[in-house]
Amino acid sequence: MADDGGRGPGGPRGPGGPAVHGPTVDDQTRCVHYATVLDVVALRFWCCDRYFPCHLCHATSSDHEAVPWPVAERARPAVLCGVCRGELSVDEYLGCGSTCPRCGAAFNPGCARHADLYFEPAPTPWPAGRSVL
Ligand SMILES: [Zn+2]
Numbered sequence: 001m002a003d004d005g006g007r008g009p010g011g012p013r014g015p016g017g018p019a020v021h022g023p024t025v026d027d028q029t030r031c032v033h034y035a036t037v038l039d040v041v042a043l044r045f046w047c048c049d050r051y052f053p054c055h056l057c058h059a060t061s062s063d064h065e066a067v068p069w070p071v072a073e074r075a076r077p078a079v080l081c082g083v084c085r086g087e088l089s090v091d092e093y094l095g096c097g098s099t100c101p102r103c104g105a106a107f108n109p110g111c112a113r114h115a116d117l118y119f120e121p122a123p124t125p126w127p128a129g130r131s132v133l
């Protein structure tokens with residue numbers, strides 16, 4: 001049986017792939033906050049298991065605080081490319097050099113600056129090296 005999987009409970013399906021919540025302005029996950037040509041990724045939030053275009057969208061569309069994606073779950077898909085609607089794991093996204101490994105679309109490299117809003121930072125390999133004041 002052919003099934004593309006992830007058929008949600010009712011509602012019209014967009015161009016394919018999982019639904020993106022929040023004030024999007026087009027079908028490539030751009031939102032009212034980030035709408036440049038490069039802003040084509042949506043992030044899944046651990047707290048509600050939903051895709052949002054950005055952390056501000058989550059804040060305005062949710063009644064709870066965002067929980068970043070846990071380090072231990074980085075092999076699971078948590079990033080959606082709005083161009084090909086393919087899902088990337090966190091590891092794939094952080095290692096892709098701001099280019100979709102599936103369709104070659106360019107991602108906004110500025111997102112890496114606040115990646116810790118979406119993904120729990122990896123633990124340091126030297127736990128004893130932390131300075132505690
Ligand atoms: Zn949430």
Ligand SMILES: [Zn+2]
Nearest residue numbers: 031033054057
């Ligand atoms: Zn937004």
Ligand SMILES: [Zn+2]
Nearest residue numbers: 081084100103
């Ligand atoms: Zn893509």
